[in-house]
Amino acid sequence: MFGTAKETNGRREIKSVHKIDEILAVIKRLNEGTLTEIAEEVDLTKGTVHTYLRTLHNCGYLTEEDGVYRLSLQFITVAEHVRNETSLYMAGHDEVDALAERTGEYAHLVAEERAREVTLYESRGEYAIATDYHLRLRETPQYLHHNAAGKAMLANFAADRRDRILEAQELEAQTENTITDEAELRDTLETVRENGYALNDEEEIRGMRAVGAPIRVPDGSIFGAVSMSAPASRLQGERFRSAVPEIVMETANLIEVNLETAQREG
Amino acid sequence: MFGTAKETNGRREIKSVHKIDEILAVIKRLNEGTLTEIAEEVDLTKGTVHTYLRTLHNCGYLTEEDGVYRLSLQFITVAEHVRNETSLYMAGHDEVDALAERTGEYAHLVAEERAREVTLYESRGEYAIATDYHLRLRETPQYLHHNAAGKAMLANFAADRRDRILEAQELEAQTENTITDEAELRDTLETVRENGYALNDEEEIRGMRAVGAPIRVPDGSIFGAVSMSAPASRLQGERFRSAVPEIVMETANLIEVNLETAQREG
DNA sequence: TAAACTCGTTTGATATATGCAAATGTTTAT
DNA sequence: ATAAACATTTGCATATATCAAACGAGTTTA
Structure with missing residues (x-):
């Protein structure tokens, strides 16, 4: 486009x-x-x-x-339509609000399109920072390997879909922590699959960490992720590696249930 | 489009x-x-x-x-770009958040395009209702005479711009309270100009009232409005006719100042 | 005040990209 | 196994997008 x-x-x-x-x-x-x-x-x-x-x-x-x-400005109204017709958005935006409120930080709902990550919704918690930066970030579809939500999706795609994405592009760096080696990325994704969540340790923005979890549906066609991001100083140790992942995975689970039930209704 | x-x-x-x-x-x-x-x-x-x-x-x-x-989904990212390049959005979204928080209800930031109202931003207060309805409303540019924000803009356009809009279309009804008579609308707009704010008494959605105020800049080129909407039961008497209008006008004023200062910077 | 310049707009002629119809693959249903 | 439905391709005729050039309006310069 x-x-x-x-x-x-x-x-x-x-x-x-x-x-x-x-x-x-x-x-x-x-x-x-x-x-x-x-x-x-x-x-x-x-x-x-x-x-x-x-x-x-x-x-x-x-x-x-x-x-x-x-x-x-009509692009804005068309976008609203597209968003409202995206079941992931409808099933997820309230849960993402709740996630932002519980953590006090930024929470994100994303989907994949053309090997890139598109933000469907973003909610700002009480202490969330870098607002303008986040607004600008949403203007451009992001590389999946740059952040937690993207890695959560990439890890859980069917193998051939993941391969197609990884083989089509170089792994561009965004910060010095960005994973740019394919083998290393594949190892990380393996861990992400095992854990059920992905971490982002200053790999997209220096000083920012994030935790993401995949949103799955049985038939595999709908796919996305939720994530929460915060300054590294507020996201370390047990909170980074256990408490927040739990909350993020819980959010993902709730959205999955919403998707399920919405699907059965309509 | x-x-x-x-x-x-x-x-x-x-x-x-x-x-x-x-x-x-x-x-x-x-x-x-x-x-x-x-x-x-x-x-x-x-x-x-x-x-x-x-x-x-x-x-x-x-x-x-x-x-x-x-x-x-790329329409979403393009829309983010368009929105971020709209100075009214950049100057207004925080103030609209504040308005939603202060009133506990829905707050809206809108602009005019092609004789219709486009919602640039919407913020949900603690008690805001009809969330899904509002999401859907944003998909379509609205008639200006249907709500408070639109009337606030219409009232404050230069006479020829207002005439062009009013003469180009019939005044379609949305509820039984919608003003469909041109003379009556022009009278109302006169009052809006005098008061500095516009009211919407179940003219767009039965059971909902709203208060809107215009956002002006000296050169007249940038133009928009803020509004707050709530169920009629929570927006009556002095609150509807005086307290909330004060707050909404204050918000509009703050946004005008933001626009002014942003313009001088860049 | 006229001339020169810039920018948007229109127009006739022309090349070519579009659109149709029909043929060819491909998948699904019977 | 055959038919049916659908997506895709292709040759050909023509509608149409494009260029060059002219025109008009507005602004700057001499």
């Missing part, structure tokens, strides 16, 4: 979709732009881009004020 | 954009669909729709599992 398309291996595609995607990507990157500014960044003439912008504006993808285009 | 384009008055447009918009609209409406299901709803052959779906999937707009397409 917005400029991240894979190469088209010979199969026919609609070129206009790619052009639209490219234009939206440019506007997202510039945050706002005039026709000339946008056209400069795209391999199309000003006249053509003008026609695209007119149509995208008319269809509600863009707003325009004094010749300046931006992504429209 | 997704099937709400106005008619194209003679000017040239990119037809593919409309087709994409229509396809996404169908998938949004069906929530999920196979190629055949989607193609049935669109005036294109299966083969053509197939090419569109392939491209939209490749570009990250859709997910596909066992031949079933859905809107992708």
Whole structure:
């Protein structure tokens, strides 16, 4: 989305979709732009881009004020729809609120899409810090090996799904603690499977630790994770390695039950 | 967006954009669909729709599992970006949290786009009710005359902007209390301007009242509103007509100051 | 005050990407 | 084993996206 398309291996595609995607990507990157500014960044003439912008504006993808285009607020309403139709969100947001309240820290509900982690919901406990940072983090799907929730999911995928993800990419580092060696990561994931929870020891953000647990359903199609993150100073020793994991796994279990019962109803 | 384009008055447009918009609209409406299901709803052959779906999937707009397409979770991440780039959200979300906490009820931060109200942020106080209903409400931009925040904005727009909005549409009713008469609405808006706040007396949801206040900036370009909503039984008499309006206006004022200072910084 | 420049918008002509119909795979049902 | 339903591919005709160039509006410069 917005400029991240894979190469088209010979199969026919609609070129206009790619052009639209490219234009939206440019506007997202510039945050706002005039026709000339946008056209400069795209391999199309000003006249053509003008026609695209007119149509995208008319269809509600863009707003325009004094010749300046931006992504429209309608993306927010569409996102609400997508979220509300995601059963994991519906089953989990109250439990994540409860987790944030019990721990006083940030709690997260995430899902996997295209080998990346998308945050469905985030709840801020009383003592939660780095609010703005977390807001920005949600703008970009994250690598699964960067944090506890991602590792919890990765560990519990079927082997072939995990292999496909691990083989498709290099393990980029985010901090000096990020696991970048595949063998080491696979060992860790083995432990995560055994324990039922994953830890993140300053692997994503220096000074921050986190605990995550997978959310499973029998048929395997729905999948996600919950996690709780806090400054390392407030998350150490027994609390980090036992008490909080218990609470996080309990939350995951509650969400699993919610998913189960919701499924039987509808 | 997704099937709400106005008619194209003679000017040239990119037809593919409309087709994409229509396809996404169908998938949004069906929530999920196979190629055949989607193609049935669109005036294109299966083969053509197939090419569109392939491209939209490749570009990250859709997910596909066992031949079933859905809107992708990436819409959520894009929405986060849009929201974080909206200065009103950045200036207002903490204040709206505070408003929800002080009143114990739902607090809302909204903006106007295309003559409709879009919710940028919503905060749930301790006693807030109808959570699921509010989630669903956020999926669709609302008419401005349906609630307190919308009326607060409408009342404080420049006259021509207000006229353009009022003249473009019928005043649809939502409950028996909704103001559907233009003259009556204009009178109400006059009062709203005088008071500095707007009331909603079961005009949007039966049994719910709300109080809203406009968020202004000198140059007039940024515009929005805050509101607080609660069951009528908890929002009556002096509390409805004076105490809560004071608090809501205070919140709006704080957000205005945040906007001002943020603007001077960057 | 005119000329030069910038930016958005329109338009005719053209190449090509799109869309159809029909054929080909692939899976599911009988 | 056969039929049916569905997804996918492909050749061909044509609608349409694109370019270049012209036009118009607004701003700056001399």
